[in-house]
Amino acid sequence: MRAVLVVSGRPFARALVAPTMAWLVPAAILFGGNGMTAEGAVSVFRTSLAAWAVVVLGFSLLTANAMSAAVNARGMTTLVSLRRSRWATLGPLGVIVTLGQAPLFVLFARAGLVVAGVLHVMLAICLELLLVRLRAAGHSSSTRRGPSCRALARPMRAQHPLRAMCVYYMRALWRREQAGVSLSGTAMALGAGALWLSFQNDPPRSALGRAMCVLPISLCVAAALLVRPLVREEAALRSLLRSTRTRAWVPALAMIAVVCVPNAAYASAATYGASARASVADTAGTLAFGFLVALAVVAWALRHGRTRKQDPTLFVAGTIAIAIASTTMGIVW
Numbered sequence: 001m002r003a004v005l006v007v008s009g010r011p012f013a014r015a016l017v018a019p020t021m022a023w024l025v026p027a028a029i030l031f032g033g034n035g036m037t038a039e040g041a042v043s044v045f046r047t048s049l050a051a052w053a054v055v056v057l058g059f060s061l062l063t064a065n066a067m068s069a070a071v072n073a074r075g076m077t078t079l080v081s082l083r084r085s086r087w088a089t090l091g092p093l094g095v096i097v098t099l100g101q102a103p104l105f106v107l108f109a110r111a112g113l114v115v116a117g118v119l120h121v122m123l124a125i126c127l128e129l130l131l132v133r134l135r136a137a138g139h140s141s142s143t144r145r146g147p148s149c150r151a152l153a154r155p156m157r158a159q160h161p162l163r164a165m166c167v168y169y170m171r172a173l174w175r176r177e178q179a180g181v182s183l184s185g186t187a188m189a190l191g192a193g194a195l196w197l198s199f200q201n202d203p204p205r206s207a208l209g210r211a212m213c214v215l216p217i218s219l220c221v222a223a224a225l226l227v228r229p230l231v232r233e234e235a236a237l238r239s240l241l242r243s244t245r246t247r248a249w250v251p252a253l254a255m256i257a258v259v260c261v262p263n264a265a266y267a268s269a270a271t272y273g274a275s276a277r278a279s280v281a282d283t284a285g286t287l288a289f290g291f292l293v294a295l296a297v298v299a300w301a302l303r304h305g306r307t308r309k310q311d312p313t314l315f316v317a318g319t320i321a322i323a324i325a326s327t328t329m330g331i332v333w
């Protein structure tokens with residue numbers, strides 16, 4: 001039992017940091033500053049199937065990465081192959097995975113629905129196991145394909161390098177990082193839902209200020225999930241970029257276009273859709289704010305990719321620091 005807790009518990013705890021920050025700050029804003037209660041949130045789930053699906057599916061997608069880290073941790077294959085009782089291995093692993101679903105259980109338990117909380121925890125675990133299985137299948141197929149330099153060499157000669165890099169990055173995300181793209185979309189949906197609930201519960205005087213308080217976490221998570229694979233792609237293509245005499249700013253500018261533009265559009269669309277009182281200045285302000293937050297994450301990812309020891313924990317810590325600084329800017333605003 002101790003070996004399972006050590007082997008799977010540490011990767012699970014590290015992978016759970018970013019998802020926890022993704023839902024913790026919006027939840028603190030909604031349930032702390034705006035006066036929303038657990039009973040009110042559960043009543044919204046009862047009346048709106050879409051809100052319930054967004055929360056449950058979004059939470060499962062965010063926590064699936066931690067589930068994958070626990071199940072596929074180094075040493076788990078050896079522990080499972082030992083001639084011991086399955087409960088000695090699966091029991092502690094189940095406890096670790098169940099602890100990750102504690103926010104769902106607490107939400108329904110605070111509303112007096114303990115049985116519903118247990119059922120939602122079981123549903124979330126089943127969804128996360130399904131997502132881990134689908135992600136493993138997609139990873140195996142993408143590993144067989146790998147990054148193809150031939151797919152980029154001809155477009156680099158036929159058209160502008162910046163356009164070729166943008167197209168290549170988008171194809172790489174779609175073909176080999178579908179799990180990351182789906183998690184990024186889920187983080188955006190959760191942020192937009194939190195912003196909408198915040199506007200409905202307590203209409204603010206300034207839509208821009210409220211958006212700057214609620215959206216930074218989802219913006220940082222979405223940008224980090226998209227930019228990390230692109231940094232790996234850029235590292236794999238450095239020899240080709242040198243042979244074609246492509247300038248160093250081209251891959252960086254392509255990352256900015258692929259990552260920052262969707263984040264900026266998401267921020268402005270979420271603000272405009274959440275509040276009917278949002279003015280053109282508020283929409284433009286959130287557009288610029290979303291672009292700047294994503295730009296900071298891209299710059300941090302490029303700097304982190306140049307280090308010798310590319311520690312994922314350090315990258316997550318830097319992303320969290322950017323999110324905290326952006327949220328603080330929104331509070332001061």
